[in-house]
Amino acid sequence: MALQARSSGMAFRKILTHFPEEVSLAFAYGSEVFRQAGASASQKNPMLDFVFSVDDPVAWHSKNLEKNWNHYSFLKRLGPRIITSIQNNYGAGVYYNPLIMCDGKLIKYGVISTKTLIEDLLNWNNLYIAGRLQKPVKIVTINENVTLRSALDKNLQSAVIAAFLMLPESFSEEDLFLEIAGLSYSGDFRMVIGEEKTKVMNIVKPNIAHFRELYESILHESPQVVYKAQQGRLELDKSPEGQFTQLMTLPKTLQQQINYIVDPPGKNRDVEETLLQTAHDPDCGAVVRLGLSAIVRPSSISQSTKGIFTAGMKKSVIYSSRKLHKMWKGWLSKTF
Template sequence: MLIKVFTFSVHRQLWRMTKNVAAQHEGSLKSVHHFSFLQQIQQRLNHGLSLRCKNLSGTTDPGICLRTNSSWSREVESISTLKIKSDKILVPKESTASLQNKQGELYGRIVESFPPGIEMAFAYGSGAFQQNNSLDQSKNMLDFIFVVNKPKLWHEQNLKVHPHHYSFLKRLGPRTVYRMQDKYGAGVYFNTLVPMEGRLIKYGVISTARLITDLLDWETLYISGRLHKPISLVIIPGNEDLLTAMKVNLQSAVHAALLLLPDMFTEEQLFSTIAGLSYAGDFRMAVAEDSNKVQNIVRPNLALFRQMYGPILLSDEHLTWWQDEGQLEQALTFHSRHHHLKCLPGQVLYGLLMQKYQVGVFPDLEEIIKKHAYDKECGKYVSTSIQHIVKKSSLTQSIKGILTAGFIKTLRYSSSKVLKKLRSR
């Protein structure tokens, strides 16, 4: 134990002498034998595509930060044609290759039963990943998100193939279904408690454009928040803007989490903070969700979180990550806070504006960032801003869910959540 403490102390001294020590550990990430969606994408990053990131650099648009470091530019310089890969899915470490193939085939069959036009599809939640409060994944509902370019046309086709998936809203036609999806809540339309392939599934439909906006600006943090956690990609997108937005979303999560954390923290604390961003302010956490939900997600899947966020952590000059000890340290200075603040999504920055200035006062973006960067308690303002986003979107989406699922399905789904919460106590 004394040796470990001494080693950790030496590491800290070395970090203060040079900011490049973290790069020495980069190779150790390769020893993790899981596939995250980020890896699947990065394996298909070649050369030739411009980032087209004028909005991602220093404009006055509060939506996106200066994300122009050389490593990031090189990674997203080009993207080759992507193909559907239903066999590369995220599974717990102890799972066998046969189970992985079986799950991949199941996910593939489910997605293939829907109309064409799905640009990206992924599975998430306790039905796809091991969680501490759920020993048998096969008994849990499988959750999917389908990203489509033309949602109205897609719903029109799906209503012909699977009319029984929809509530009474199907009688009002695909135009109404699409308007319900796009105009209300978080821009996603869910059909739940649908029996397919011997499992119950829930699937949400969102337009590509709406998802990109949420990934970049955290307009609702509803689907972008789900992409902060490990997912199982069934259809990998070929849309360059969507791929870029997915990585920006991960970077934003790291910047936000670091503003909420102290100078010293563990990997589990970091990943729990990231995973908890989209639950902060969600009224369902107090009513129907397991109070240990975030820890149940993170602890069994630490290796997957490391793989998702490892490259981002190693490239941050304000952070040092001692992987052997599972410890991280950041410099809590004006410069580090300024760096992270300017990389926050637009909706979070708007919340910071509303907390520091009177209504009707719209100062320059840089002025807002600097004012918060000088404040050592800026993490509290960031947290409040994120909570406001989640509170609004979770409430409106839940109200919409009563209409899209129907009263009986809503009652069944909600009661199962409440019972799960009671059992966790």
């Protein structure tokens, strides 16, 4: 297994050499990196997914257009500044080029500004790449950006807190990891149209050890939970005081969404007052879930719409048909 991990890491780094070097963070994810159950596991020629965080998207796209002109749709003719404007100002701040053959592998890669990524990790502005980084990924390269590294850690801590608010007083590790993995799918329209219904379960079940590796130290250090690692069980403080403490540490955008849901128009109470009311609400977890959906739904729709233009019509049709085929296979495997 260690040998296989090293060889795959080398393959990922080799793929990275086909792109401009100025990348602050590059990671690979998906069923080609971490095994998934269900139809994803048996898909022929599965696509390897990457995200590249870059400090200067205009400069990066300019160099990438020189090296990989054919990766881009018709938008390449508008130049790197327009590409960067589309990347930053529409959808979730990511520009994807899918269905690229690189070193004999079919890949998709997304480009995001480091500044946009850090803001999403800290505030959950759209919970798109931040949500991806709450699940196990393979870091291919990361520079010494202290702010970025701190934001990556804060994103994991926030994921644990949000999951706590939606869980009962006693639960298993698997329950926790299912909640965490599902955060960024709350309200995602693709879970209805394009993704397998059991996607979250398929991600978590074969990768419990990888989730544990991500979250174990956070769980041991949290004063609000008793983590019985040997039994794989956790016991949580579900008192209103405990829930208020958790709500107050949630990312800013989620707090604002909860405030909007709970606070009737015209009252204009401050966020702290609304969160205190939510902490005493028996449906506190349901309110948090609604807040997550309010973040994820619009960003998932706008990012997918943007993908039609960034990928081009032909690739969009092929990519969508692959997604629908995978969903259909998942449905058939459960029906028969």
